[in-house]
Amino acid sequence: MNHDINIKECRINCFRESKVPGEFMLQMRVPGGMIDSKYLDLIQKISKTYGDGNFHFGTRQTFDICRIKYEDIDKVNKCIEDYIKEVEEGLCDVDMDLVAHEKVGRKVNTGYPTIGARNISACIGNYHCICGNINTFELARKIEPIIFPSHYHIKINISGCPNDCNKAHLCDFGIIGVSKLVYHKERCIGCGLCAKICESHATRVLSLNKETGKIDKDECCCVGCSECARHCPTSAWTRSEQKFYRVILGGRTGRQTPRTGKMFLNWASEETLLQVLGNWQKFSSWVMDYKPEYLHGGHLIDRAGYKKFKEIMLDGVHLNPECIVAEDIYFNEIEYRSNFNVKPLSKHKKAGPGA
Numbered sequence: 001m002n003h004d005i006n007i008k009e010c011r012i013n014c015f016r017e018s019k020v021p022g023e024f025m026l027q028m029r030v031p032g033g034m035i036d037s038k039y040l041d042l043i044q045k046i047s048k049t050y051g052d053g054n055f056h057f058g059t060r061q062t063f064d065i066c067r068i069k070y071e072d073i074d075k076v077n078k079c080i081e082d083y084i085k086e087v088e089e090g091l092c093d094v095d096m097d098l099v100a101h102e103k104v105g106r107k108v109n110t111g112y113p114t115i116g117a118r119n120i121s122a123c124i125g126n127y128h129c130i131c132g133n134i135n136t137f138e139l140a141r142k143i144e145p146i147i148f149p150s151h152y153h154i155k156i157n158i159s160g161c162p163n164d165c166n167k168a169h170l171c172d173f174g175i176i177g178v179s180k181l182v183y184h185k186e187r188c189i190g191c192g193l194c195a196k197i198c199e200s201h202a203t204r205v206l207s208l209n210k211e212t213g214k215i216d217k218d219e220c221c222c223v224g225c226s227e228c229a230r231h232c233p234t235s236a237w238t239r240s241e242q243k244f245y246r247v248i249l250g251g252r253t254g255r256q257t258p259r260t261g262k263m264f265l266n267w268a269s270e271e272t273l274l275q276v277l278g279n280w281q282k283f284s285s286w287v288m289d290y291k292p293e294y295l296h297g298g299h300l301i302d303r304a305g306y307k308k309f310k311e312i313m314l315d316g317v318h319l320n321p322e323c324i325v326a327e328d329i330y331f332n333e334i335e336y337r338s339n340f341n342v343k344p345l346s347k348h349k350k351a352g353p354g355a
């Protein structure tokens with residue numbers, strides 16, 4: 001075994017240490033989880049030449065190739081040079097040469113310059129899904145140059161609608177595509193289907209007005225799912241042309257204090273969303289005194305406090321008029337306790353009838 005292996009350097013280079021000493025797993029970014037299938041040839045070549053022939057779909061939608069020997073890392077990095085350029089520069093407009101040097105001090109021809117900002121994951125969105133309000137992978141590709149490369153850690157999950165199949169509630173910065181629904185009263189035949197669907201599938205904000213034969217809407221709690229539009233037989237409900245986003249903040253998994261994220265922004269435009277994300281690096285570096293370390297975004301917000309987070313993240317941002325910002329956020333961590341306050345069975349028995 002090579003005792004000179006710098007595990008940390010390998011990790012920054014996106015090679016994760018294996019349980020087998022001297023072996024690593026390469027994680028290749030696929031922003032938004034969508035990529036030309038031609039790259040499967042490359043995955044096959046690397047896994048058969050340097051791994052054991054298998055690859056794993058990473059939980060963050062990366063191509064993960066295991067069993068790569070430490071001494072082969074340079075050769076594997078050479079193999080992925082074009083992939084990185086084509087995906088990061090070609091699809092996502094990341095200036096790898098410039099940014100990688102300036103931001104993280106690594107050369108592009110040595111593979112990935114950093115593992116800090118994790119691969120942006122996304123559901124299939126409206127590329128395929130009938131419920132989708134947005135094109136999720138196109139959004140991911142617009143976000144990629146804002147957050148990558150950077151040593152500051154951030155996990156972003158994108159879901160195309162409030163069904164949240166991609167778990168925006170369980171990451172640092174969850175993005176959900178939402179629609180403002182437009183009601184074309186003149187097309188409405190008063191069948192009441194939209195109200196029934198909203199009742200059974202969403203937030204119960206529609207009702208059929210028996211006097212007018214038209215639909216009343218309680219504007220307070222529409223989640224922008226578009227189920228009403230999807231089911232209306234006369235297209236009396238349509239999605240707004242403009243796309244909107246809900247941002248869920250500070251969710252996380254993990255051993256110690258997993259928790260569900262909370263709503264930070266609602267009805268944000270794409271421009272607002274991208275501007276806010278542009279401040280993530282500034283916020284992270286401020287909290288960590290410009291020394292990146294492995295901490296979930298939720299922990300950073302805990303350190304700074306939501307008010308400070310909000311101040312930095314909204315600095316210089318032009319909020320679209322529809323955008324609502326959470327005044328305050330109170331997180332609820334899961335607390336693991338060994339007994340969950342449940343009394344042992346024997347005590348229950350003693351406390352039974354007549355005790």
Ligand code: SF4
Nearest residue numbers: 123129132160161165
């Ligand atoms: S979150 Fe919505 S758009 Fe995405 S896969 Fe699920 S139902 Fe479809």
Ligand code: SF4
Nearest residue numbers: 188189191192194232
């Ligand atoms: S489903 Fe369409 S047509 Fe029927 S009540 Fe609702 S808006 Fe009117």
Ligand code: SF4
Nearest residue numbers: 198222223225226228
């Ligand atoms: S978008 Fe969803 S929540 Fe809003 S009215 Fe339609 S079905 Fe109800």
